[in-house]
Amino acid sequence: GDSVTQMEGPVTLSEEAFLTINCTYTATGYPSLFWYVQYPGEGLQLLLKATKADDKGSNKGFEATYRKETTSFHLEKGSVQVSDSAVYFCALRDIQGAQKLVFGQGTRLTINP
């Protein structure tokens, strides 16, 4: 079945550091790919998405590019802030049927001032 594998956490960085959180997937067909963010005590919020190969999703300074050849969707940000501290989830959505989302295990990110 479909699956998503994320970089193990937790990840701790200093403010203004460069961030990469790796995500790779296994799927039949051509899924849509997503990054969700979860702040403490809240539900998940969509951060960005890409629906086809070579698409780049971006939001709030975060970017991720849909790489079909490496089945990857790595999340990057050039200069992180303390307010970026959260748990980040990579997910895929099959284009067929009920289009269920399959999530990675999440990566906890802490940014120190």
Place this chain on the structure above:
Amino acid sequence: NAGVTQTPKFRILKIGQSMTLQCTQDMNHNYMYWYRQDPGMGLKLIYYSVGAGITDKGEVPNGYNVSRSTTEDFPLRLELAAPSQTSVYFCAGRDGVSPLHFGNGTRLTVT
């Protein structure tokens, strides 16, 4: 516009008790989902629904039941609570190709 609303926020159950986790949405979502989130395990799909009157099992349905009598409501039922059901439960909904909208979760402890 309230979005996806879950109640209660917290609950403690004794082993063998039953309860219903409520989920309601006012965004006219056709698709609705229940996930559980365990530490370091991401989210696992319990049940989902593609419309009123239609439900189907997800990845981890054992010990749970759902119903979808209206478009707005998608309650999750635990009949005989077990410690393994201690988790944070998230309801989510969407329509068409929109992204998922999540509720804020219900933290359940079974002791």
